[in-house]
Amino acid sequence: MSLRHAVLGLLAERPASGYDLMKLFETSLSHVWSATQSQVYGELGKLADSGLVEVAAEGPRGRKEYAITDPGRAELRHWLVETEPSRTRRSDSLLRVFFLGLLTPLEAQTYLLTEAERSARQLAGLKEAEAAIEWDDDPLSLHGRLALEYGKRLSAMHEEWARWAAEQLKAGR
Template sequence: MSIKYGLLALLERGEAYGYQLRAAFEESTGAAWPLNIGQVYTTLNRLERDGLVRPLGENPQGQRPYEITDAGRGALVAWFATPVSGAERPRDELAIKLALALCTPGIDVRAVVQTQRTASVRALQEYTRLKSRATGEADISWLLIIDAMIFRVEAEVRWLDHCEASLMRHQRNATNTSTVTAPEEARETVPTGETT
């Protein structure tokens, strides 16, 4: 998720300074994606440069709050109206890792799959445990985020099962192909018509 739009959404609620924005972001997302305060202030500076927020005067505590501008509201409304595309998501490190493991000598791809499956199942158990501890008054945004995390990990485990099955099929087909062609190759190398 773009921090830019997260901060704009929070500023739509009302003016706030960096530490308030970080706390509100983590509260809204159940701290699923912790923000570095440096990221917050760097993003606020860019938003100010782009005319999407404006700084207000320092308050008595020396903090400088920001407020969203009309241009910022327009950008936020457009962001909410635009679906997230696959191209906007970060690279899938696991898919890249498995693709590279397949072409790297000496790497046991099935071991890589199993290691990831073990970690994913542990994560799934932890997310499920967190969700089961939620009280009736739990924040709906936090519950939706934990559900999204659970569904993603479940999908990852299914994909890892698919990868392992595909690897086994490929290995079986490669073994069958080599046993079928081996006798022909052997016949080609046997000298014919020679006597001992």
Template sequence: MRVSLRFAALGLLAQHPGSGYDLLRRFEQSMANVWPATQSQLYGELNKLAADGLIEVTDVGPRGRKEYQVTAAGRTELVRWMTHPGDDPPHRSASLLRVFLLGEIPPEKARQHLVGVAAHAESELARLTELRDSLTPWGDSAAEFFGGAALDYGLRIAQMEGDWARSLVSAFDERQTETSTVQ
């Protein structure tokens, strides 16, 4: 059983109970960079989780609002998933695919693309740095600690991607001058 939105939702509910609507906003805010989810999908998954007994409705409020809470079975299942990796969906990166195929387009455009990748990495780095600095520095719960760790991962990726793209542009330019002088 693959399924990761399942565990994303289960995990967020484990951090704090709430309704689908509540959860949706938490997906948009804290989790958007790790595991984005749409409204439609989320409601469906919550019903499945409830049907499987991993979460339960503890209260029904105005407008049919359902307050969800993780059950004991749900916690067990969450721990099981978290401590048993190996069944994750494979990584796919469209941006890396582009680079892989960059030899198939005119060199000029290829170079241009790489410069764009570097620029994008820099803006991501800026965005995430700003996000980190805007975070409440007094938070020291476990959830905030690991949320910060995930953010740090993003920052390191952005940094690395910028370094990589810039070094690639250099290597590309060297390569181009080489081949043109050989001819």
């Protein structure tokens, strides 16, 4: 249900077309929220119907530039300050850990160490991305930075945990 708010949030920065939004999802939001083209256009239609956004301008190639409206801004604010983030507990990689007992101890350790390496690679990728981005003073950048730091800490934690867990399995026999 947060796709709606992701779109509103992006439009709150500046007006954009569906196409623009998709690119924003792929770039700035890629590590935080993903959306496909069908979702974005669909959501824009629904948001327009309920008056939270409006078509502010039409451009070449049938381009429709959407802008957030006052009710839209109110809804966004409401979401930010008055609703709790949903704790959707669902992790594919953690689920596997529960069933590691079905593998041989060696296989299980291999799985965990592979996970550790995946995380290490991801951390490296994030650091690279961080270095590559020109951090302008745009508010999305500022807060994007906070999110990036979260990603870095998460990767690091995941790696350490996986190595620890592999160690536990080794010691447990």
